[in-house]
Amino acid sequence: MLLKIIRFLRGSVDFTASGKFPERFMNITVKNGVNLWNPVPKKNAISASMYLSDYKKIRILSRKSRVKTRITAKHGLPFIINRYKKRTGLFAGAVCGIILCIFLSNFIWSVKISGTEEISNTYLESLLGDNGISVGVWKNNLDTDQIERNIQLKCDDIRWMSINITGSLVTVEVKETYKKPKLDTSKKPCNVKAVKDGVITRIQAYNGRPVVTKGSGVVNGQILVSGLDETKQGDMRYLRANAKVYADITEQQTLSIPKKVTYSYADENYVDRKNFRFLWLDFPCNLAFENYDNFVSTVHGENLFINDVVLPVGLRIRTDRELVTTENSVSKNKAEEIAKADCILYEIFTKNKSKVISKQISVKENKDGYRVTTDYIFNENIADQVDFDVTE
Structure with missing residues (x-):
């Protein structure tokens, strides 16, 4: 592999030496230190390969051995440069591209987080951003050891973390704190x-x-x-x-529902605003002039990957959906359906440790709307430890 690279950089030629004594030509070139490879004998001729610089030296040797040489193929960088030497813009662009790549390699292109379970990646990304680690930041001034200490002091749920910068990729490994169960260690009666x-x-x-x-x-x-x-x-x-x-306990929940409800929903009308992202910069890709007075936005995007390497180039799309406000009348049956949905949420999130024994929903209509009453019987643990003083 290394030999191929050297031959490409120096340039080489395939040639044919024809005459009465091509073997003599081969012997003379070897004695004069000319390196030949891939020799193939032919009738009154021989073909081989050599470096471009050596081929310029064999004219005198070919005359001595009374053979004629003719180039059959050219290989390597010198011939490529010679072919495009009049196209200065191409070389200038290549040089600028190399300089740009070297310059951009000093920035952070991507941040990869692993090891999180209870801690959200969004929260950890905000902590990293507060300490100077985000896409588009100059990486040479970052003190990763100090950043690790700052984040661990800020977030008690992290017991160990490691920040490694490899090229333009920042890898963050996290170990979360083990949560010990709360034990009753009090000895008071x-x-x-x-x-x-x-x-x-x-x-x-x-x-x-x-x-x-x-x-x-x-x-x-x-x-x-x-x-x-x-x-x-x-x-x-x-x-x-x-x-x-x-114990079985009784509980009553009440809910007031108006007869007319105003709510907003996302309509089918939407507009996509596409931006080309380079590092931290966004450049609009399309012209979207349509605007809504009330809208909800969702943002998604992806960066370009090459061999699992994240590049600082990607597409970011923000979708704006129009919010339409409408007013609907609520019937008695609809009010009961709303109350049932509210009861399900109450049982799941508030009374998740209790067992529902019975549930009775009643709806009463009044001037302003509906008053929904739900009578529950729950079975749950009603015990609570209360300390007392031995002098009582």
Whole structure:
């Protein structure tokens, strides 16, 4: 491979030496230090290859050996330069291109993040940007060790990170902090009390003396499991009571729905605004004169890849969709459907640790709209540890 590169840079020719004694020509050239390769004997002739600089020296040698030489093929950079030497713009463009590539290699073209699970890449990119790492930044002035320390001090969820700059690519590796479960390490005595009114359905006492039974009705603040217990010797001891006490509780949710609802939605009308992106610069690719008074935008784009190398060139498209405002009347059946959807969200996000035993939805119409009432019966843990002083 190296020999091919050298021959390309120096230039070489394929030639034919014809005459009565071509073998004599070969011997003379070797004695004079001329390097030949790929010799092929022919009738009263021989063909071979040599460097361009050596071919200029063999004219005298060919006369001595009484042979005639003729070039059959030319290879290498000198012939390419000679072919295009009158096209100065081509060489100037090549030189400018090389200088531009060297200059652009000092900028960050892409940032790649790996190892995140709980931490969002968007948040981490904002932290990197605050510390000077983003696409289009001059990379030679970046102190990666200091940036790593700054980000770890800013974000407690990162226990280790490494920032590596390879060429124009920044690779960020992150290890997140292990979240330890919260353990009850307090040694103070406490009772387990009810946080809501309800009817007991199940008791799981881990420590302490239960003072209620299954089927008992309890009120908010009532002791369920006592932290005061009597030993076999008749002495009293203080415990840190711990238990899960499940009970059926009642709960009511109300929702007011107007008879006329005004809302906005994204219409089918849209316009794409395309920009050619080079590093941090955006150049418009199309002329989109249409504008909307109210609109919602989505942005997406991709950079050019060559052999998994991200180039600082890409296309960014912003799509603007027109927002249309409309007013609709709400019927009683529609109000009930809205209430059911609201109940589903409430059960998923607010009461996700509770079990729905029953649910009754009632809709009442009034002058301004509808009042929707939902009566629930949930089964959930109503136990809460409450410390007490032994002097009480």
